[in-house]
Amino acid sequence: MVDLAPGPEMADVTVYQEFGGVPSDEKVRRELVDRLLEGRFSRRSELDDAARVLELPEDGLFVVLYGDGATDEARPEVSVTAVDPARGRVIVWRSLPEAEIGIVAVEQVSDFEGLRAALAGTGQVIGMSRPVVGLTRVPAALRRARIARRCLAPGDTGVAVFGEHPISTLVAGAPKLAKEVAAEVLSALTELDDGERDDLLGTLRLWYDHGGQAKDVADVLGVHPNTVRYRLRRVQELTERDLDDPRAVAELYLALESARLDP
Secondary structure, eight states: OOOSSBOOOOOOOOSOOTTSSSOOHHHHHHHHHHHHHHTOOOSHHHHHHHHHHTTOOSSSEEEEEEEEOOSOTTSOSEEEEEEEGGGTEEEEEEEOSSEEEEEEEESSHHHHHHHHHHHHTTTOEEEEOOOEESGGGHHHHHHHHHHHHHTSOTTOOEEEETTSSHHHHHHHHSHHHHHHHHHHHTGGGGGSOHHHHHHHHHHHHHHHHTTTOHHHHHHHHTSOHHHHHHHHHHHHHHHTOOTTSHHHHHHHHHHHHHHHHOO
């Protein structure tokens, strides 16, 4: 997915015998990565062997990346890109039809932020887990990276980090439930024509984006601040939620995030 730099070839493998005979390197690498992502190693020695083969450290902090599936049909199922050749740090990629999944070791916070910055500059759509301790936590990190990817709406690009925006993370983690809640919160707006509903919800979204400042929203929309205030009053009347009530503000924002991520 993200060719930051060409990576070294993976080490030869003779660790696992269950494939029958001498398996191809590609088949072994694929199996090792899949076991790692699914948490299917039963012995520490197997996990250590897999780390060696995949050029990952046996211990430390790891981040999982989750992006959209590869469009290049010739892309190998397992590949490596270099992150920091001087320190031997690489991303191990697993290419699936529906997703590109990467595993990378980080040694400190600056590594994490540097990786994020590098990925953000690619124009890709990527979800990142927070660093987890040890390869046994990679499956949990994968689940979080997948949720982070869902925090990016259709058409968005960039990098989303799990938990960076808590409400968005909750919505992305339970999209069906969030959609049901949003439908209830915004039910009265469904009776409006499309134009009026879009005006009200668009104004409300900008109100959140600009810290509740009606004048700033008016400047963005090119309308009078009183127009913004009127639209916000309409939202309050239709949803029976007061924008001076913190709980109501949270409920409306959850509904907006659900609509943004699953239009």
